[in-house]
Amino acid sequence: xGSMVSALDIFFSGIAAVLTFLGFIFPFxxxxxxxxxxxxxxxxxxxxxxxxxxxxxxxxxxPAGSDAWGFLLKMQNLSLIPAFFCxxxxxxxxxxxxxEPIWFxxxxxxxxxxxxxxxxxxxxxxxxxxxMIVVSIGVxxxxxxxxxxxxxxxxxxxxxxxxxMLIVIGQLLVSLIFVVLDIYDQLTNNSIxxxxxxxxxxxxxxxxxxxxxxxxxxxxxxxKVQRLLVFGTENGLTLFSHDWPSQSTDKLIDEDLFSGMFxxxxxxxxxxxxxxNVREIRLDQGVLLLSYDEVxxxxxVLIASKSSRVLREGLGGFARKFIEKHESCLDQLxxxxxxxxxxxxxxxxxxxxx
Numbered sequence: 001x002g003s004m005v006s007a008l009d010i011f012f013s014g015i016a017a018v019l020t021f022l023g024f025i026f027p028f029x030x031x032x033x034x035x036x037x038x039x040x041x042x043x044x045x046x047x048x049x050x051x052x053x054x055x056x057x058x059x060x061x062x063p064a065g066s067d068a069w070g071f072l073l074k075m076q077n078l079s080l081i082p083a084f085f086c087x088x089x090x091x092x093x094x095x096x097x098x099x100e101p102i103w104f105x106x107x108x109x110x111x112x113x114x115x116x117x118x119x120x121x122x123x124x125x126x127x128x129x130x131x132m133i134v135v136s137i138g139v140x141x142x143x144x145x146x147x148x149x150x151x152x153x154x155x156x157x158x159x160x161x162x163x164x165m166l167i168v169i170g171q172l173l174v175s176l177i178f179v180v181l182d183i184y185d186q187l188t189n190n191s192i193x194x195x196x197x198x199x200x201x202x203x204x205x206x207x208x209x210x211x212x213x214x215x216x217x218x219x220x221x222x223x224k225v226q227r228l229l230v231f232g233t234e235n236g237l238t239l240f241s242h243d244w245p246s247q248s249t250d251k252l253i254d255e256d257l258f259s260g261m262f263x264x265x266x267x268x269x270x271x272x273x274x275x276x277n278v279r280e281i282r283l284d285q286g287v288l289l290l291s292y293d294e295v296x297x298x299x300x301v302l303i304a305s306k307s308s309r310v311l312r313e314g315l316g317g318f319a320r321k322f323i324e325k326h327e328s329c330l331d332q333l334x335x336x337x338x339x340x341x342x343x344x345x346x347x348x349x350x351x352x353x354x
């Protein structure tokens with residue numbers, strides 16, 4: 001019976017390693033093509049879990065309590081540290097687009113302490129401080145991920161409800177169901193032969209593949225975007241406007257009135273302070289991001305709830321493509337109908353906005 005359970009342990013741990021490897025591949029490929037940082041953090045997370053599953057598979061080839069078994073248990077523990085570290089950063093990046101210093105400090109302290117204990121302590125049993133610390137951190141991380149995934153599901157537009165529900169289901173497998181089965185497996189002396197790891201790997205693969213195909217889910221919580229405007233800096237004439245009605249219920253003033261008002265304010269600030277163009281305006285409940293083209297005398301304004309690196313890069317990319325596409329029309333900023341097809345550029349440069 002013991003050899004049968006050991007063989008099943010090896011089999012299920014091997015399957016879990018394959019599933020978590022696929023969970024690494026999908027977001028990593030997304031990062032290589034689109035450079036979204038959350039996809040990199042998620043990829044490293046599942047790379048760590050893949051390493052943990054591989055060490056678990058090899059560990060089951062040795063007698064429990066042996067030196068080799070204890071060493072592999074230590075490596076299994078250590079492989080979880082970068083996994084949980086990157087998963088916490090991933091959660092921070094999809095919830096606020098920045099890392100809270102106090103949480104980062106606590107995380108480094110806990111995981112660093114766990115790594116020091118794992119490297120210095122000699123042990124050959126599951127009941128040890130490093131293992132208990134990393135498991136406790138893992139339970140907290142899993143439940144935090146489930147909480148934020150549910151928040152994403154509640155806030156996404158209708159067309160993203162199904163993929164958002166899939167990541168909730170995936171995280172449910174990774175968190176609650178895995179934890180319950182793992183505790184049961186420990187209490188019953190490995191009676192279910194590590195099948196909980198296959199369930200964990202399945203949840204990882206579901207969530208990672210959905211995030212890789214629908215990168216908009218990365219940016220549901222960090223910010224909301226209302227309007228994109230392009231206007232002439234000499235006459236204040238609106239050339240192009242695009243709204244994201246699903247991102248906000250606040251009604252903005254007429255685009256021409258806004259462009260004219262903003263144009264006058266920019267000119268006043270530039271002439272009076274002599275410090276160059278306004279690049280960002282922070283408000284109590286929002287921010288205005290700006291990009292300029294001095295050659296053609298036009299400005300690009302993005303109205304959002306918060307500033308973000310990915311928004312600034314998207315605005316810069318839109319400005320460059322807008323000028324490339326309409327350069328022949330920019331000498332005479334009168335016929336605004338010539339710029340109506342810029343909606344295609346919005347979809348190209350801001351695909352991450354739901």
